[in-house]
Amino acid sequence: MRWIQRLRMAMLMLFRRSSETARLDQEMQFHLDQQIAENIAAGMAADQARSAALRTFGNPTLLHDQARSTWSWSWLEKFTRDVRYGARTLVRSPGFAIVAVLVMALGIGATTSLFTIVRAVLLKPLPFHDPNNLVMVYEHFHDNQLGDGFNVVAPGDFRDWRAHTNGYQDMAAWREYGFNLAGEHAELPEVVKAAGGSWNLFPLLGIQMAHGRSFTPEEDQVGANHVVLLTWNIFQRRFAGDASIVGKQVRLDSNPYTVIGVLPASFTYPDSKTQVWVPYAQTLTARQYDAHDNHQSLVIARLKPGVTATSALAQVSALQYQLHLANASKPVAESAVSRPMIDDVVLDIKTPLTVLFCAVGCMLLIACLNVSNLFVARSAARRKEIAVRGALGGTRLTLIRELMTESLLICTAGGVLGLAISALTTRWLATHWDALPRAEVVRMDVPVLAFSMGLVVLTALLAGLLPAISATGKMAFGVLQESSRSVGGSTSRATMRKTLLAVEIALTVILLFSAALLFKSFMHLRTTDLGCVTDRVLTIKYGLPENQYNTREKVVAFHESLLEKVRRLPGVTSAALVSTPPGGGYEGDDVFTIPEHPPAASVLQDDAIYRSADPEYFKVMQIPLISGRVFTDQERLTRDHYLVVSKKLADQYFSSDNPIGRHIRVSWDTPEPENYEIIGVVGDTVYDVAQPIKPTMYFPILSGLPNQVSSATIMVRTAGDPLLVSVPVQKQVAALDPSLPVYDVLTMQQILGKTTASQSFSATLTLAFALLSLLLAAIGLYGVLSYLISQRITEIGIRVALGAQRSQVLRLILLDGLRPVFLGLLIGLAGGAVVGTLIRSILFGTSPYDPVVFAAMIVSLLLTAVAACAIPALRALKIDPMQALRTE
């Protein structure tokens, strides 16, 4: 066990250094004494013997040092010495130290936060068994306007894929669903987000239930006994984590469901808001279950070992083509597409997150350049000290090491502070960033700590090395020969400062530019014209459970009496029903044909979003009627097969003739497609602010169309603050049916806010980083100019004494400061144009070459630059020539 002894020795030397040193002295002294004694014995006089012994022995101090240097801790001693020295010099200029530490803390903190999130969200494997073999399989979507894409899968297609292909170990399907969960024991009823999953989904993902069991194949049948799995969230929240709930019943949509199991806390797929899982087939009707044109399911497949994703997919695609041929009259895709499951989960966040990560990286680099610049300034102020030390025999390496230690000290302090900042901001981001998937796995752990330690070292190198090398260059030692009037020795350093500054400005410009683009794009989203008047409108959703409201009369009666009561509420000016409000999402679409038109040669089928509305809706939302008329009060109750279309649909499909009186043929769930007569054309509304307008069909909401009656949104236009009527409206619902939960009580403004929350978040963050960078750049600019002026006091003094005008001095100083700004601006603009192209995909309604953004950014940068230059320039103006000359 030699290493134990070696470790013991090392520790001994580390902790009992002083006593060990004393013993070494003692040992050497003994040696000397022996030698002296021998010399005396040989006949020398005492003092002669002593000096002879010393002569042969050599320099005891040097020997001492050499002996000590074999101890493995000499580097530590040197390091401690450097750190002490560094700390002392830093304390002597606390202003510099504080600014530098804060700058680094901001940079390191922000970068660590974003890294924590990027690592958790984009890089950590999914919490499933062997997640790398999981893929999502979609139908290939093609649309003339929207191009190619991934379309959700029809149940019939899924079942054929699973039965007749063999590239996958297994395939499972799930679809989103929703329930009214009845309140029991005085609990409020609530609308729960649910999902229907095929029985093999959890085994496929390798999920073990926390309590109870998963679905059986028998339960995954249309019309089978109702069973439900609870997620950990609702199990804790609503059932107090009591495992005895397994085996008991809960009421979903007024039907009893037996709880058969509880999912583990780690299972938060597809999101943490999903509360219950029911068998897939139980969320479908028999017709939907067999359909090849009912696109609403997601398919997860696990690749067989040794089978590539491409070859497994090729088989599914071939099969899909057969299905397409066999169902020629229906919208059945011609092929299939797939992508890794992790890509699917992080799809929407990948680009914004990458942009943000690059933005903080950029900011960190700016922070480094800034500290670097501060160091150059300081080392310039310490030129003499460094030169003296160099002259006294300090090697260049020693001097560099010492200067680097200072930078390491600053960056370490910044890193520690930054970690604290990051710990707070990471938590905040994970909880407040709604669009962030997998937020629950975001945490700071060992790799994150290692990352930030790496950052500290890297930033210390970045910030310290260049100034240290330049400060100790050959020129630096010439300073001793310089008279104080000469500034020749510092020219190269001034050039370097200006170069660093130009790079810093260029990075700031790029960052500002991207931020401005994102922000403009976000503002564009917020002010998107939805096609209706959105102020003072309250929306409230409610759903009618099908087994209670099982006849059309009951449904109509409920809607009618609710509308009537709401309209009579004080403060309400009008109210109407619609299936989904503008900006409220896609919800559903359907393909249609136009009987009056010749059959399309293309395999592409025409499709449009469907909405159901009552006649008042268009009036309440002030959607203009372009031609024809809307439904009458009578028509909304009968199935007269009338419909209203949007302008987009009219323009796209009836460009040359009048659409009024023409027909649209839709198939719904009916055995035969039905014809609907177009009675009116209304203005377009936007279903999603980030998407182009789609053709829309409006059906009467009370006409009993499938999927259209059970849930509705009541739109209430008010005279005053719309939120004031939210409680009265909810009371009206409760008065009609106390078991009915309402949800999504939102003003139209809030709906807009909700749909743009993700963009708003990344735009705000990027803007914050950009503004911080601008501030950093301003600090850098100010620092450089102040220094340059302090260098040129004498020169300016002489100029003034020789009769230079104030304006000339001002111009001299400003030009000096603004030259690197202009250079940086030019480089930055070129870089910004490149970055703009890269982030084009997350911009809405904004060109990456937006001249307004360009102009705004240039102006703000120049204003900041002038402000940063003004103070040192004004100081230069105040220089008294006599004073300046006298200091010589």
Added chain:
Amino acid sequence: MGKPSDLVQGTLDLLILKTIALEPMHGWAIAKRIQQISNEVLQVQQGSLYPALHRLEQQAWIRAKWTETETGRQAKFYSLTAAGRAQLEREKESWSRLSNAINLVVENV
């Protein structure tokens, strides 16, 4: 007697190990003994002795103990450890290989 020559590079460790293999010794005695046995040919530089002793101690090839000398003074006595004995064998073997090789070249070429 010629001028004391410097040690062949890298042989100091071997000499120290060999010297204290017989009995524990303090630094001065080690230097003295090497000088004596080599008929004053090998002169251990004091400057390299103590760093070498520390290095060997750090390697755990020798251990040190403070003991009283015959004259009643405290001195640091070094002795071989088991690992040190093995190291001595290795160094001896490596030395004899090297010196044989040098001999071969010197005599035969």
